[in-house]
Structures are given as structure tokens and as C-alpha cells.
Amino acid sequence: MTSVVTRRETPPIGPVVGMVGAGQLARMTQQAAIALGIDLRVLANSFDESAARVIADTRLGDYRDLDVLRAFAEGCDAITFDHEHVPTGHIEALTAEGVAVRPGAEALVHAQDKAVMRERLTAMGVPCPAWARVSGREDLEAFGKEHGWPVVLKAVRGGYDGRGVWVCSSPEEAAEVLDSGTELMAEAFVPFERELAVLVARSPHGQGVSYPVVETVQQDGICVEVIAPAPGLDPEDAAQAQHIALKIANGLGVTGLLAVEMFQLPGGKVVVNELAMRPHNSGHWTIEGSRTSQFEQHLRAVLDLPLGSPAPVAPVVVMVNVLGGADPGVFGRYEHVMAHDPGVKIHFYGKEVRPGRKIGHVTAFGTDLDEVRARARHAAVHLATGEYV
Amino acid sequence: MTSVVTRRETPPIGPVVGMVGAGQLARMTQQAAIALGIDLRVLANSFDESAARVIADTRLGDYRDLDVLRAFAEGCDAITFDHEHVPTGHIEALTAEGVAVRPGAEALVHAQDKAVMRERLTAMGVPCPAWARVSGREDLEAFGKEHGWPVVLKAVRGGYDGRGVWVCSSPEEAAEVLDSGTELMAEAFVPFERELAVLVARSPHGQGVSYPVVETVQQDGICVEVIAPAPGLDPEDAAQAQHIALKIANGLGVTGLLAVEMFQLPGGKVVVNELAMRPHNSGHWTIEGSRTSQFEQHLRAVLDLPLGSPAPVAPVVVMVNVLGGADPGVFGRYEHVMAHDPGVKIHFYGKEVRPGRKIGHVTAFGTDLDEVRARARHAAVHLATGEYV
Missing domain, CATH: 3.30.1490.20 (ATP-grasp fold, A domain)
Structure with missing residues (x-):
């Protein structure tokens, strides 16, 4: 007879990375961990969560409890995060006990506390509102x-x-x-022309890498579309935006990924809006669209391995989020999307469909922006709603 | 406190595919399943196996026991294989009981029994030794x-x-x-010029797709290198090889992937050597090298979803296997390989290192065959042995 799914602990073969949180970012990190032979462990609230469904070494516990974090960190070569809600004091305590937490508390606080972030960036001379x-x-x-x-x-x-x-x-x-x-x-209020994002990685040894600058489109504060690279961006403005992001990563001592959301002003200059220190929605395009996915890059960085090439694999890559619609029957709509466009990549996060919830994304590639964007939108809208746009 | 890693069954959100066997093919299938929101379940011998390490829904049991297979198949939308050792009679029994086994027994026997395969291909007029x-x-x-x-x-x-x-x-x-x-x-004995392989997918509804013809290099009967597409292959010979593979897939009623290993004779014609009906070593290059990885393609085919684009993403893709060397310290050698070549992709299967064992592979991309091949070999040899070639 088959056993029930009771898993004993298996001694790891490779490095062990513990990720606090089990949402879609941890789930997609597992794809990269599988390739590199890294044992990814997640701290989840329930076995129903997006990453818990696909990661063998899922532990349940409350990340607000320091003892839970201590037990979770045992045997991990590095601890990192799927979200930014772990109390700063807990991270400091773990670090003091010798756990490699990446990013560390001193860096992470700038993604947790917007006032601390603004104070620091202002002091560094980074353009802010x-x-x-x-x-x-x-x-x-x-x-x-x-x-x-x-x-x-x-x-x-x-x-x-x-x-x-x-x-x-x-x-x-x-x-x-x-x-x-x-x-x-x-x-x-910044009267911006458009929103940009720069994703960079920095390793404990100080290696830094920047992905191409992307344009992000938000609706009701939620990122719905990412175009890589940002169309029509002046190369000098692009270099400046990348420079700012790497300067922030270095100045704050970030280890792992840093996503810098920016407003682009009329005339081209940018000001920094928000920071995130983890894989980020603006980097989902890299899974198939770059030589190194953001998730692999994050694992490399937190393990202090040399960083991978951020080069894009197509002239235009567009990612569109799939937001839950009224009808949860997403899988029934794979048929049309896959038959309609054999080149589009579907990502579904294994989350229950609720209206407006980020439940997946699609990515399309090509050379013509309008065509690629139309393909990605068609797929995402159909998956969400069953409509044909 | 964190719980121990005791997992209760989680009701699936998406389709469930059960894969018999938990080697590296099942492991890499999990990467594709994660993207598509498919719940992948594997039947393993132990939690130490390559795929069991990274798949939450791992069941232990003996695939030679029909009752084990029956229990494993319960709740699965399709059953497929990481290897070809499941007894034909068991597959017939499952099919008779209403389980969607893909490929089915009638097709799979041609990958299990070489004499049956030769009889059938000869009858179909397929060139064989x-x-x-x-x-x-x-x-x-x-x-x-x-x-x-x-x-x-x-x-x-x-x-x-x-x-x-x-x-x-x-x-x-x-x-x-x-x-x-x-x-x-x-x-x-066929005095061949070189070995080729054609990977095709066929769905239950009959859609067929062929990847580009690749050249495979074997040492002691083990595939060690794959070049995609096969260099210098005459387009007519390539089309003929693809035609043969699709003809076999259709003739045998294959559902899922079919890898057709071929000898290319002086003059260009091919004869068929072996068949495999599962993801195959000759298709590992597709993970990053094609718009649709062979693992995603297999999942689409066994679920009868429309097939994905087999288009390559670079003019030259080379995959080189990493065979275990005397020193098992593979992870210590990531440092050099990643720093030396930020564009090479490393795959390590989470298997204990034993001399000669397939423990991973690397993939490189580019435009110049000699350069790409040298990069892939350098990475694979260094990972295996620590030497610099």
C-alpha cells in the first residue's frame, strides 16, 4: 500500500535556504531551487498556501514568534523572506545568534518603514518626493x-x-x-509620466547586478503589467535609474534582491517611490525572459554565490498579472489560451480564486511591443474572465 | 513552535498528475507543474529520491504492486511515468478501471520491449537496423x-x-x-556518422509537435552532450527525421512525449535506434533553450491541453551532463562556474554523488557552436571534477 503523506526529515544534499512566508514568491523560488539543487524550506501558516503546496519541507508556524523563527532557522545556510512583515527585533536576535539572515535587519527596515527609508534616501542624495x-x-x-x-x-x-x-x-x-x-x-503627489522599476541583486561580498529598467502599469495600486525593457527609455535615463538602484542596494547593505519602484517625471528624470527587498512582481518577466530569473538571482545572492546574467532573451517581454474574476474556473480556460498562442507562458499560483486577487501571471515575448502586449493581455484577461479581448 | 514536517492532505486547486517514479525527470517536471498550477504527485521508493526531495505530494510504494498503483492513481486526472518499468499488465488494469494512463499500455510496450518495437516499426516502414x-x-x-x-x-x-x-x-x-x-x-552494427534525437509530443486528441532535431553524443552508452539544433543538418534530412518521429508517435498512439534516438548514416539518412516515452535526456536543453520545456510539454500532453511552442530561444544551445566524479563536493565548485560564466545554467538533481552517475547537467546558449560547446563543457567538467578544461 502507499504510505500516507507523512514525511520524515530527509538529510539535505545541498545548501538549505529557509524562506519566511509561503506565498507565490516562495512558490516561484522553488522552481529555481530545484534547478540549483538547493533545499528550500518555507515557514507557512497552512499547507493550503501557494508555496506550501509545492515545497516538501514546509513548516507551519507564526513568523511573529521568535522561537518559531529560531526552530525554523536551524540547519539553514541562509534565511530570507517572501514578505517584509517579520519584526526587526526578531531578525536582529537571529543574527546575534549566528543565523545568516539576508537581507539583514539594518537593510530590511528600509523596506518595512517608509519614514526610515525616506530619511535614509534623502541623506544619501537619492531623488525622492x-x-x-x-x-x-x-x-x-x-x-x-x-x-x-x-x-x-x-x-x-x-x-x-x-x-x-x-x-x-x-x-x-x-x-x-x-x-x-x-x-x-x-x-x-508626483505628476509622473509613467512608473518604472529597477530590480537589482547584491551579494554579501558586494557583487551587484541590475536587470534592465522596466515600465510598470498599476491599477488601484496593484501592479498589473510590466514591459521589459521600458519602451523608449533614453539610455542615459536608464543608466541613471540603474545607478540609483545599485547605489541604494550598496548604501543600505542589501543582500538579495532589491526592487526600486520609481516615478518618471516629464523630461525623463526619476524619483524613488517604494523599495522591496525580495523577489518582486516587476521581476516576474525574468522567469523566462532573462537568462537568470529573479528567483535564481535571489538564491544566489543570499547564499553569496556569484550572480547570474540579467540579460533578456527577447527584445520585448511583457508580463500581465491575472487577477481573480467572478468565475473561478481558470483551468477550464487554459484550453483557449494555449491553443490561441502556443508561445505565451502561463503561471498560476495555486491560490483560491477571489475577485481582484493576484492569482497568476502570463508572459509573452517578441520584437513588436504592441503585438506582444496584446498577446499577453489577451491571455491574462481570458484566464481571469473568459472574455476575448 | 514549528510543527514537524507532517503534512496532511491538502485538497488540490488544479489538475492532479501522478508520476510513477521520483528520479530527476519527475524532479524537473515539478518546475513546470509549479508554473501551470498543476499538483504533481510522485510515487517514490524513499523520501531521499531526487524528486521526492522537492515534491510535497510524495507517496511511497512499489510500482510493481497493482494495489499501490491503484491507491496512487486515486484523485489523479492523469497518470504518467518517470521510467518505463511499470508492468504492462498493471497499466492495462488501471486503464480498464477508468484511470487515464498516458502513455497507455499499447503505446508504452514499444518503449519497454525492444523486439515488439522493432516488429512494429518494421511493419510501419520505419527505417531500422x-x-x-x-x-x-x-x-x-x-x-x-x-x-x-x-x-x-x-x-x-x-x-x-x-x-x-x-x-x-x-x-x-x-x-x-x-x-x-x-x-x-x-x-x-550501424556504422553511423553521428547520433541524432527527435523529441515529439502528442496529445490524446492527436495534436503533434516536434522539437528541432538535436545531435547527441554518447560515452559508454550514456548521453553526455546534446547540441540543439544538430549542427550542419540538411533541412530535408531534418524534416525527414521529424516526420519519422511524428509518424511513430501517431502510429503507436503515444500520448505525452516520445524521444526517438536515431543513427545518421553517411549520406544523411537516418535509422531508428531506441524509443523513450517520457521526458528524455536529449530534451533537457529545452528547459531554458526552448519556449516550452519538454517537462511542460509532457504535462500539457498528458492532460490533453494544447501543446506549446517548441521554438528555440537561441541559435545554438548545448547541454552537457554532469557525471559524478571522485570528489562529491559539487556545491563548492558552484563558485568558479558561476563566476566564470554568468550565463550558464546549472542543474543539480539532489542525488548523492557517485562516480559515473548522472547527477546534473548544464546548459549554455549563444550563436557560435564551438564557443557555446566549450562553455558548457567547462562548466560540466568543473562541477564534476574541479578541473579547468
Whole structure:
């Protein structure tokens, strides 16, 4: 008879990387870990999570509990993250106990605390929007008076995918948020032409690599489309954006990936919007679109292995996210998408379909931007909704 | 506290494919399953096996036991194979009970029984070496007299990677094998120029796709190098080889992948050597070298989904196997290989290193054959031995 699926611990053959969190980023990291013979271990909340479904060494536990993290880290050559919510103090404690946590607490805090990030980037001379901490209506009014309305209010900690960000046209609109007790900061609204992102990797030994600058398209604060490389970007502006991202990675002592989200202003210059220190939605195109996927790059970096080539494999790569629609029957729609376009790559994250939830993405390749973009959109929309666009 | 790694069954989100066997082919299939949101389940002998290390839904059991196969198949949308050793009768029994086994017994027997394969291909008019069943010294002498020496003796069932194949210059050399009780056949020795392989996929609905013809280099019966596409191959000869492979897939009713190993004769024509009905060493280059990896293609085919584009992503792709050397410290040698060549892709199968064992492969890409081949060989040799070639 077959055994039930009770797994004893298997001694590892290769290096062991522990990733805290078991969402789609950990899931896609497993694809890279399989190739490199790295044992990937994840800390999940449940065996139903995206990565837990596909990773043999899944442990259940609460990442907010230091003892859980200690037990999880045992036997790992490096610890890294699928999300940025692990308390800074826990990371410091693990590091003090000799665990190789990458990125470390000193770097990671800049992706966890937007005010700390703004202070540091400002001190480094990195272009940022005007900003200030605000602790009440008076602060906000003063900020709006100086920098104009609308003002972008942000939760200093914990926001993602548009959550924790409020664009306010007046102090009245901000009343509810101001009264909520959330630690807040204000930023000047940037009248950007478009959004760009630069993904870089940095190893503990200091090797740095930058992927090509991409254009990202957001809807309701969620990244829905990425075009690599960013179309029509002036090579000098591209070099400047990459320079800024590598400078930040170096200045903050990042180990692993750093995604730098930027606004491009009329005239071409960029200002930095957000930082993420992990594989990032703006880098999903690299799975098939670059010689080294961001997930492999992250594993190399956290294990202090030499970094891989970020070269793209096609002149144009477009990634479009699949957001859950009303009808959860995604698999029934593979038929059309695959038959319609044998070259499009489908990624489905093994998550329950809920409206608006990121449940997958598709990637298309080619030479003509409009054609590639239309193909990727067609596939993503059909998978999500069953419609033909 | 973290739980121990005891996993309860998680209800699947997507289709479930069960793969019998947990070697490196199942391991690499998991990379493709992760992308497509397919739940891959494997039947392993132990949790130490290559695929068992990286697949959450690993079941232990003996594939020679029909009850084990029945329990394994429960809840699977399709059953397929990492190897060709499952008894034909068991596959027939499962099929009769309504399990979608792909390939089915009628097709698979041609990859399990070389004499059945030769009878069928000969009847289909597919070019093969002269061959005959032999049951003793007299048969062999008669065959050698008619077709010349050396004669290639083959075990009708169970051989792979050069095992079960003996090149004999005289009946005396074959004495031990002839006396062993193994069911044997003889084939004329083919004075080939080189070896080629054609990988095709066929779906239950009959869609067929052929990858480009590749050149394979064998040492001691083990595939050590694959060049895609086969250099200098006349387009008509290439088309003919692809036509033969697709004809076989259709004629035998293959569902899933079919690898057709061929000898190319002086003058360009081919004769068929061996068949495999699963992902194959000659197709590992497709993981990064083709728009659709052979592992994704196999999953699509066994689930009767439309097949993916087999287009290569670079003019020259070379795959070189990593065979275990005397020093098992492969990971310590990542450092040189990755620093030396940021574009080479390393695959390590999570298997214990033993001399001569296939433990991984590397893939390189480019435009110049000599340069790409040198890069792939350098990486593979260094990983295996620590030497610089």
C-alpha cells in the first residue's frame, strides 16, 4: 500500500535556504531551487498556501514568534523572506545568534518603514518626493500648504499592493485615516509620466547586478503589467535609474534582491517611490525572459554565490498579472489560451480564486511591443474572465 | 513552535498528475507543474529520491504492486511515468478501471520491449537496423553470418543508459550473455556518422509537435552532450527525421512525449535506434533553450491541453551532463562556474554523488557552436571534477 503523506526529515544534499512566508514568491523560488539543487524550506501558516503546496519541507508556524523563527532557522545556510512583515527585533536576535539572515535587519527596515527609508534616501542624495511625518491634521495642512494638494498619505508600516496609501485632495478627506491611530507620513503627489522599476541583486561580498529598467502599469495600486525593457527609455535615463538602484542596494547593505519602484517625471528624470527587498512582481518577466530569473538571482545572492546574467532573451517581454474574476474556473480556460498562442507562458499560483486577487501571471515575448502586449493581455484577461479581448 | 514536517492532505486547486517514479525527470517536471498550477504527485521508493526531495505530494510504494498503483492513481486526472518499468499488465488494469494512463499500455510496450518495437516499426516502414530475436548461439552465428560482425546484442527488456547492450565481435564474446537467460535480440552494427534525437509530443486528441532535431553524443552508452539544433543538418534530412518521429508517435498512439534516438548514416539518412516515452535526456536543453520545456510539454500532453511552442530561444544551445566524479563536493565548485560564466545554467538533481552517475547537467546558449560547446563543457567538467578544461 502507499504510505500516507507523512514525511520524515530527509538529510539535505545541498545548501538549505529557509524562506519566511509561503506565498507565490516562495512558490516561484522553488522552481529555481530545484534547478540549483538547493533545499528550500518555507515557514507557512497552512499547507493550503501557494508555496506550501509545492515545497516538501514546509513548516507551519507564526513568523511573529521568535522561537518559531529560531526552530525554523536551524540547519539553514541562509534565511530570507517572501514578505517584509517579520519584526526587526526578531531578525536582529537571529543574527546575534549566528543565523545568516539576508537581507539583514539594518537593510530590511528600509523596506518595512517608509519614514526610515525616506530619511535614509534623502541623506544619501537619492531623488525622492517631498515628504514629512504627520501626526495629525495640523501637520497635514502644513504639508499641503507647502507642497500643494493632493497629498499622498501613507502608513509608515505594513502597506502593500495599494493598501496603506491614500491620495487626499483635502484635509477633510484624510480625517478618518488621521483618526485611526496609524503611524503616518505625507508625500507630495508626483505628476509622473509613467512608473518604472529597477530590480537589482547584491551579494554579501558586494557583487551587484541590475536587470534592465522596466515600465510598470498599476491599477488601484496593484501592479498589473510590466514591459521589459521600458519602451523608449533614453539610455542615459536608464543608466541613471540603474545607478540609483545599485547605489541604494550598496548604501543600505542589501543582500538579495532589491526592487526600486520609481516615478518618471516629464523630461525623463526619476524619483524613488517604494523599495522591496525580495523577489518582486516587476521581476516576474525574468522567469523566462532573462537568462537568470529573479528567483535564481535571489538564491544566489543570499547564499553569496556569484550572480547570474540579467540579460533578456527577447527584445520585448511583457508580463500581465491575472487577477481573480467572478468565475473561478481558470483551468477550464487554459484550453483557449494555449491553443490561441502556443508561445505565451502561463503561471498560476495555486491560490483560491477571489475577485481582484493576484492569482497568476502570463508572459509573452517578441520584437513588436504592441503585438506582444496584446498577446499577453489577451491571455491574462481570458484566464481571469473568459472574455476575448 | 514549528510543527514537524507532517503534512496532511491538502485538497488540490488544479489538475492532479501522478508520476510513477521520483528520479530527476519527475524532479524537473515539478518546475513546470509549479508554473501551470498543476499538483504533481510522485510515487517514490524513499523520501531521499531526487524528486521526492522537492515534491510535497510524495507517496511511497512499489510500482510493481497493482494495489499501490491503484491507491496512487486515486484523485489523479492523469497518470504518467518517470521510467518505463511499470508492468504492462498493471497499466492495462488501471486503464480498464477508468484511470487515464498516458502513455497507455499499447503505446508504452514499444518503449519497454525492444523486439515488439522493432516488429512494429518494421511493419510501419520505419527505417531500422537489421534485427532478429536470438535464443542461443546458433541464432547469433546465423545473424552474424548474414549481417556481419560486430553484432549488437540487446536485452529485449529493462536496459537503459547503455546497460543491456553488448557489442560483440564474435559468438565467443557473447557466450556469457547468451547463457544468462536474458531474453535477447541481435541488431546489425550501424556504422553511423553521428547520433541524432527527435523529441515529439502528442496529445490524446492527436495534436503533434516536434522539437528541432538535436545531435547527441554518447560515452559508454550514456548521453553526455546534446547540441540543439544538430549542427550542419540538411533541412530535408531534418524534416525527414521529424516526420519519422511524428509518424511513430501517431502510429503507436503515444500520448505525452516520445524521444526517438536515431543513427545518421553517411549520406544523411537516418535509422531508428531506441524509443523513450517520457521526458528524455536529449530534451533537457529545452528547459531554458526552448519556449516550452519538454517537462511542460509532457504535462500539457498528458492532460490533453494544447501543446506549446517548441521554438528555440537561441541559435545554438548545448547541454552537457554532469557525471559524478571522485570528489562529491559539487556545491563548492558552484563558485568558479558561476563566476566564470554568468550565463550558464546549472542543474543539480539532489542525488548523492557517485562516480559515473548522472547527477546534473548544464546548459549554455549563444550563436557560435564551438564557443557555446566549450562553455558548457567547462562548466560540466568543473562541477564534476574541479578541473579547468
